[in-house]
Amino acid sequence: MVGNLNHIIDQVVKDKGIARGVLVEALESAVLSAANKKYRNTRDLEAHFNQEIGEVEVFEFVTVVDEVVDSYKEIDLGEAKEVDPEVEVGDSLGMMLEASGFSRIAAQTAKQVIIQKVREAEREGVFNEFKDRIGEVVNGIVRRYERGDLIVDLGRAEALLPSREQVPRENYRQSDRVRAYISEVKMSTKGPQIILSRTHPGLLISLFKSEVPEVAEGIVEIKGAVREPGNRAKIAVVSHDVDVDPVGACVGMRGSRVQNVVTELRGERIDIIPWSPDTARFACAALAPAEVSRVYIDEDGKSLEVIVPDDQLSLAIGKKGQNVRLAAMLIGWKIDIKSETRAKEEEQEEVVPDNEVVSEAEENDTAVNVVENSGEDVVDEDQD
Incomplete structure (x- = not known):
C-alpha cells in the first residue's frame, strides 16, 4: 500500500x-476490505485516497x-x-x-477487489458504448465457432453471431472479416452480450445508407x-x-450501387420498388416484374385480390411463392393472386347458381298454381 499510486491509476485509466x-x-473499497479482514470487522473504519501523496489512508473512528x-x-x-485537545x-x-x-492475505483481498472492480467497470463501459449502437453495422473478425454460433471480435468487445442470425449458405473461417448488424445488446451475469445479425432487414437498409448518399442525406427514404x-x-x-x-439513385450508374450491396449480401437478389401511398399502386409495384391487370381492395380485412394475365401468374407468385410472399410482407396486407381465366371462371360460377335459383323458384310458382287450379276444379265438381 506504500508508494505513489497516481501513476498506476493514470496508466490503468x-x-x-x-x-x-x-x-x-x-482502491478505497479494496483497502477497506483488507483492513476489515485484518481487524475482523470489529472497528469502524473508513478508507480515503489522498491524491497529494498518492496513497489510500485508513481511518479508525471511535466515540x-x-x-x-x-x-x-x-x-x-x-x-x-492527547490526540485532539478540543475534543469533547x-x-x-x-x-x-x-x-x-x-497482512499478506489482506493485501491479496485488496488485489482481488481491485481486479473485480476493474472488470465490472470494463463491462459497464462496453455495455454503455454498444447499447446506443443498436441498428448500426459493424465490422469484426471471426475468432471461433461455439456450437454453431460465431464469436466475432469487434475490438473492445466480443460479439455473438447466433446460427439463427446467419445466412444458411454463408460460411466463415477463423480470421475472416464479417460485416453484421447490431440487433440487440443486453447485460447478463457473464457481462454484456452483443448480438449480431446477417439476416435482419436493418442490415439491408444500413448498407444502402452507406452506398447511396441520397439515402444517407434523407433525400431518398427507405419506407x-x-x-x-x-x-x-x-x-x-x-x-x-x-x-x-x-x-435510380439506389441502383446507381450501371447498377454500381446496388451491386455493392448485392456483393456484401453474397448474391442476394434485391428488388427496388417505388413506394406509393396508394395501396393498389404500391401492390402493383411490389409484385414486379409481373404485370397486374386489376386490384380489388378489402380495407376492413387488409387484403388484396390481384388479377394478372395468365402468362404472368407464375412470375407474380415467384419460385415457391417467394415473390408474392415478400410483396405481402412489404405492404403489410394479405395478397390473393388469380389469373384472368380463373377470375372469369369464378365470376361465372357466381352468376350460374343465381340463375338456377330463379328457375327453380319459377318452376315452384307454376307448380303451386297448377295445384291450386286443380283444387278449385275438384271443389267445383263436388259442389255440382
Missing part, C-alpha cells in the same frame, strides 16, 4: 478506458466517552485529548492507521425492407425531391 473516479473508488465499555469503538476523554464527550474521533501493517436472407429482398423507396429518382 489510459489502458482500460475506465473513469478515474471509478478506479479510485475501487469519545467518560468510561470505556467497548475498547474497539470507544476512547477515554483523557486519551482522546460524544464526539467522533478519527485516527489514521498504518496501512503497511496489513420498408423485407428479406428472405440469401435469396431475395425487396425495399420500398420514395424521394423527397422531385428531381431525384429514388429507384
Whole structure:
C-alpha cells in the first residue's frame, strides 16, 4: 500500500478506458476490505485516497466517552485529548492507521477487489458504448465457432453471431472479416452480450445508407425492407425531391450501387420498388416484374385480390411463392393472386347458381298454381 499510486491509476485509466473516479473508488473499497479482514470487522473504519501523496489512508473512528465499555469503538476523554485537545464527550474521533501493517492475505483481498472492480467497470463501459449502437453495422473478425454460433471480435468487445442470425449458405473461417448488424445488446451475469445479425432487414437498409448518399442525406427514404436472407429482398423507396429518382439513385450508374450491396449480401437478389401511398399502386409495384391487370381492395380485412394475365401468374407468385410472399410482407396486407381465366371462371360460377335459383323458384310458382287450379276444379265438381 506504500508508494505513489497516481501513476498506476493514470496508466490503468489510459489502458482500460475506465473513469478515474471509478478506479479510485475501487482502491478505497479494496483497502477497506483488507483492513476489515485484518481487524475482523470489529472497528469502524473508513478508507480515503489522498491524491497529494498518492496513497489510500485508513481511518479508525471511535466515540469519545467518560468510561470505556467497548475498547474497539470507544476512547477515554483523557486519551482522546492527547490526540485532539478540543475534543469533547460524544464526539467522533478519527485516527489514521498504518496501512503497511496489513497482512499478506489482506493485501491479496485488496488485489482481488481491485481486479473485480476493474472488470465490472470494463463491462459497464462496453455495455454503455454498444447499447446506443443498436441498428448500426459493424465490422469484426471471426475468432471461433461455439456450437454453431460465431464469436466475432469487434475490438473492445466480443460479439455473438447466433446460427439463427446467419445466412444458411454463408460460411466463415477463423480470421475472416464479417460485416453484421447490431440487433440487440443486453447485460447478463457473464457481462454484456452483443448480438449480431446477417439476416435482419436493418442490415439491408444500413448498407444502402452507406452506398447511396441520397439515402444517407434523407433525400431518398427507405419506407420498408423485407428479406428472405440469401435469396431475395425487396425495399420500398420514395424521394423527397422531385428531381431525384429514388429507384435510380439506389441502383446507381450501371447498377454500381446496388451491386455493392448485392456483393456484401453474397448474391442476394434485391428488388427496388417505388413506394406509393396508394395501396393498389404500391401492390402493383411490389409484385414486379409481373404485370397486374386489376386490384380489388378489402380495407376492413387488409387484403388484396390481384388479377394478372395468365402468362404472368407464375412470375407474380415467384419460385415457391417467394415473390408474392415478400410483396405481402412489404405492404403489410394479405395478397390473393388469380389469373384472368380463373377470375372469369369464378365470376361465372357466381352468376350460374343465381340463375338456377330463379328457375327453380319459377318452376315452384307454376307448380303451386297448377295445384291450386286443380283444387278449385275438384271443389267445383263436388259442389255440382
